[in-house]
Amino acid sequence: MTTDTGSELQRDHQGRLRHLLTLEGLSRDELEQLLDLAQFYVRTPGDMPPRDQSLAGRTVANLFFEPSTRTRVSFELAATRLGADVVNLDLQSSSRVKGETVLDTIYTLQSMLVDVFVMRDAEPGLPAYVARHVPPHVSVLNAGEAHVSHPTQGLLDALTIRQRKGDFGSLCVAIVGDIRHSRVARSSGRALLTLGVGELRLVSPESLAADPGELEGAKRFTSLPEGIRGADVVMALRIQRERMPNADSIDGDAFNREWGITSENLGRAKPGAIVLHPGPMNRGVEITSDVADGPQSAIRLQVQNGVAVRMAVLATIVRNVQARNVEAGRRAG
Amino acid sequence: MTTDTGSELQRDHQGRLRHLLTLEGLSRDELEQLLDLAQFYVRTPGDMPPRDQSLAGRTVANLFFEPSTRTRVSFELAATRLGADVVNLDLQSSSRVKGETVLDTIYTLQSMLVDVFVMRDAEPGLPAYVARHVPPHVSVLNAGEAHVSHPTQGLLDALTIRQRKGDFGSLCVAIVGDIRHSRVARSSGRALLTLGVGELRLVSPESLAADPGELEGAKRFTSLPEGIRGADVVMALRIQRERMPNADSIDGDAFNREWGITSENLGRAKPGAIVLHPGPMNRGVEITSDVADGPQSAIRLQVQNGVAVRMAVLATIVRNVQARNVEAGRRAG
Amino acid sequence: MTTDTGSELQRDHQGRLRHLLTLEGLSRDELEQLLDLAQFYVRTPGDMPPRDQSLAGRTVANLFFEPSTRTRVSFELAATRLGADVVNLDLQSSSRVKGETVLDTIYTLQSMLVDVFVMRDAEPGLPAYVARHVPPHVSVLNAGEAHVSHPTQGLLDALTIRQRKGDFGSLCVAIVGDIRHSRVARSSGRALLTLGVGELRLVSPESLAADPGELEGAKRFTSLPEGIRGADVVMALRIQRERMPNADSIDGDAFNREWGITSENLGRAKPGAIVLHPGPMNRGVEITSDVADGPQSAIRLQVQNGVAVRMAVLATIVRNVQARNVEAGRRAG
16 A cells, blocks of 8 residues: 555655655654754744755746645745745646646656656646656655645644644544545544554544545544544544535535534534644635634644745755765765 | 725834835825835846845735736836745636635735735725735735725836926826726826825816816816826826726727827927826827837836836835834834 | 848847847857857756856846747746746736737836846747847847747757767758748758758658758658668657648648657667657657657757756857947947
C-alpha cells in the first residue's frame, strides 16, 4: 500500500525525503522535525514575514491542474520568502491547449532548471507518476491530489493542534463530514495517527465514510452527537460536491441540520475544544458562521501555519537534495 | 457622507492614512504631500525606474474582481520597485469557484501575512467593507470602485496638471463626457476641488450628468462648446458602456460629433491647453486620434505618473502603519 | 524583402541590434557572438542556474497574444535570472476586453518604464509594427510570429547542433514535415544558412512545402526516405493544424506512416544523427515516442539551450541600448 501512495518513492537512497507525495510512511520523528522547522517560520500577523535564503537560486514551478488560489498563493509566498524564483503555470492557457502531455511539460520545465514542482490535480496518481520520471536533483510536492492526499494540509493541521492543545497522546480528535471524498481527512488522519494521537474519530454518514481499512486505528461514528462528544479538536471537512457522482442529492440545509458543526453541536465537545476547517468553507453547510468566526475557531491559524509548513517542507527537501548532490559529486570526484 | 465613502475609516486613531479608499476628506496638505512624494518617484522614459526598499519584506496582493491589465501592472510595478513581494489573484480561477466569500479570501491572505490589498471591483462598497474587517496592520488600496471612486487616478491627474500647468488656483479644468458613470470624474474632481482649482467644470449631456449635489463647487455645462471655452485642461472620460442600462442606445459616431474631444473642439480651449484621458480610450468616440496623439495630449504622462503616484501611496500607508505599530508596541512594552 | 521582415528596423544608427525581430540580415559573426554568449549561460540540469545582473533595474513585459506556456516561462526565467523585473500580461483578461488597441497597450507599458517587450502573436507583422513605434530605449523581442519567424528558436537550434555536431560547414541538416506553416523552419533554416551549413534540406509533401524563393540555397525533397538519407541532423516540425485552412484533412496516422520521424526512417540518416523538435510534440504524428525519448534525441537539450539563448539575446540588446544611450547622452551633454 505504501508503494501505491508513493511513500518509498519519495526517499533517496539514503532514506532522505526528496519529494513530499504523501504522509504515509513518514516516521513520528520525521513529522516532528518538519513541525519544529515550521514552528521556526511561524509569525504572528502584524510581524514581518520570515525570510531566509534556503532556496536562493532555486526555481519553483506551481502546476495547478485544479484551480486553487489559496494553496497556490501559500506555496508561492513560502518559496518567495525562502529566496526562490517562482513561476506559475496557468494550465488552462498552457501547452495542454496544443495537446502536450503532462510529462512533456515536466521535461520541458526541468530542462529550464526548475528544481521543485508543486502540483495539484483533481485526478489521482500524478505526483507519484511525475516523481518516477524526474532525475535525482528534482523534487515533487503534492499540493492536493484528488481525494487521496494533501500532505502539507496534514502537517499544518497537526501543527495547529500542537500549538493549541500540546501533547498529541492525550487528545481526542474528531474529523467530521464528507470523509469519503476528503484528501484532507486522509492526510491529517495519517499525521495524527503517526504522531500518536490519543483517539482519532472519523464521524460521517455511512454514505460519506472512508472505505474499510483506511486510517486503521481510528474509531468510526455514524452519529455526530456521539462522535463529537468530549473531543478536544473538531475538524470540519468541506463537502466535496465536485467529487460526488450525485452531488445534487446533497441538500445543504439538511446536511447542516444533521452534520454541520453548529454552536449547539460544538457544545457536546470538551469545553475549550478547537475547531478546524481546511477551507474554503461552505458556510451554513458543514459549518455555521458563528462557529467559523467564533472563539473556538482555529481556522485562520491553520492558514497562517500553512505558509510556515510549506517553507519547512521546501527547505527540507532542497537541503536533502543538496546533501545528495554533494555526496554524488564526492563519489564522482 | 464621508462615512459612506470611507473617508474616516481610512485613518488610524492618530488621523494618519492607513488605507486609501477615497479622496473625500483628505486635506489639501495631505494631497500635496502625496503629490510631492510621487514627484520624487517620477522618471523620464529611458531613465532607470526609481527603486528603493520602502516595502522590503512586505507582501502586496492584487485582487482584481474587474479585469484591468494597465492598472494591475501599474500597481505591480510600483510595489515591486519598492521591494515588496507581489501576488496576483486571478479571480476567475480563484476560490470564488468554490463559493468562498470575498471576506474569507481576505482573511486567508491576511493570515499569509499579506500587508496591503489592492482591490478593484465593478460593484460599489467592497474596499470600505474590507477595510472595516482587517486588523490595524493591514491596508486596503482602492484601485477602482464601480462608478464611485478611483483615488490613485485622481492623484495622478492632479500630478499631471501640476507638472504641466503649475498653480491650481489659476486654472480652469473641464471634465467632459460620461460623468454619470465615471469614478475618474468623481476622484479627479474631488482632488482638484481640494487643491483649490480656480474653476472646475462638469461638461456632459443631461443624461450623463452627475447627480445633484455631487462635486459641489463645480459648474455644470450641457454644451461642449461652452464648457470647453477657455479651459486650461480638458479631461476626456471613457464612455462606460458596461455601467449603462441602455448601452446600445449610445451611437459612437453621434456621440463623437456632439461630445467628442476633436481638434476643432479643442480649438475652443485656451491655447496650449492640455488633454487628459484615463484610458483605455475609445478612439473616435470620446476622443479622436489626432488629439490623443497630438502635441496637447498629456495622456502618456498620466500613465507615467500613475506608477509614481502608486509608489507614493504605498510608501505612505506602509510608513504610517509602521509608525502606528511602533506606538502600539511602546504602549504594550 | 529584408525590410518586410524587419531586418533593418532591428538595428540602431550604429548598426547594433536593438530589437530581435528576425534572423534575416544578421551576419555570421553576429550569430556566432550570440551563440557564444548563450553557451556561457548554459548549465547542466542539476547545476545552479546561471545568474547575473545584466538586466538589473530593467522591466521586461511578456505579451502573449497566442498562448504558450513553455516559451513564456523560458523568457520569464531568462529575464529573472538576469535580474530583471518581469510582468506577464494575460491578454484574455487584458484591456483588449475594453477594446484598447495593441499600440495603446504598448504606449501604456512603455510609460510605466517597461524596457523590453517579448511578443508572440498568431498574426504576422506585430513585432515589426510595434518596433516602428517605440522610442530608441525600448526593445522588442519576437517570441513567435505566425508562420513567419521565431528567431530565438532558430538560435537555440543552431546552438544545439553546434554543441552536438560541431562545425556547421561539414553538416547536412534535414528539416522535415509541415514547412509551409512553420516559423521554426524559417528561422532555423535562416540561421543554418547564415552559419554556413554544408547542406540544408527542406523535406515535405508538396502541399506543405515553403513557397518558391524561400530559404534560397536549401535543397527541396518531396520524399522522406530520400530527404533524410545521410543527414547529420533531422529536425522534425510540429504539424500546425491551427494555421491550416483544412486541418481536418490531415490524418495523423497516415501522416506518421509517410512523414513521421520513426526509428525506421531515422535509420536512413547518418549513424549518430541527432533529432530535434521545437515542441510541443504531437507524439505519434510527426515523431514517434521511441525517437523522441531515444538516445539520438536532443529535444531536452534544445529546451535547456532555449533559456540560455534568451538570456544571451536579452543581455545583448540591453547592452546595445545602454551603449546607444551613453552616446546619446554624450552628444547631448
